[in-house]
Amino acid sequence: MSRRTVLALPVAVGLIALALFAQSGCSKSSPTSPYGGGGGGGGGGGGGTVEPFSSGNFTSSNAQGFVHTFTNTGSFGYTCTIHNMPGTINVAASGPDSVTVDIVNFAFSPNPASVKTGGYVHWINTVATAHNVTR
Numbered sequence: 046m047s048r049r050t051v052l053a054l055p056v057a058v059g060l061i062a063l064a065l066f067a068q069s070g071c072s073k074s075s076p077t078s079p080y081g082g083g084g085g086g087g088g089g090g091g092g093g094t095v096e097p098f099s100s101g102n103f104t105s106s107n108a109q110g111f112v113h114t115f116t117n118t119g120s121f122g123y124t125c126t127i128h129n130m131p132g133t134i135n136v137a138a139s140g141p142d143s144v145t146v147d148i149v150n151f152a153f154s155p156n157p158a159s160v161k162t163g164g165y166v167h168w169i170n171t172v173a174t175a176h177n178v179t180r
């Protein structure tokens with residue numbers, strides 16, 4: 046009886062210690078964990094300011110579009126990540142206030158498209174095939 050208690054006690058203490066250790070280790074490591082909101086990254090591209098955007102997938106024709114306003118001059122490439130379709134938006138100090146880019150079959154039209162600084166591009170998927178617009 047008493048022997049059993051003596052044996053069980055160290056085991057219980059050990060388990061508690063393990064639990065505490067695991068907890069503190071967990072909370073300690075979370076600020077540096079990969080889920081801690083990384084950030085950074087980016088860069089790349091020579092000279093031009095990176096303006097990331099993502100439309101998400103257009104899953105039907107004409108029902109959905111996507112608008113992005115370009116605030117910096119430069120030449121900005123983008124793709125449909127589903128089909129690796131390349132597109133380019135050229136942004137200059139002067140030019141149209143906005144431009145509509147149709148997605149027709151497996152291409153952007155017009156491509157490249159031009160807009161002035163502060164103007165926006167409106168992409169419309171004209172086909173039933175799912176596409177997206179991602180930079």
Ligand SMILES: [Cu+2]
Nearest residue numbers: 125127128176
């Ligand atoms: Cu596509």
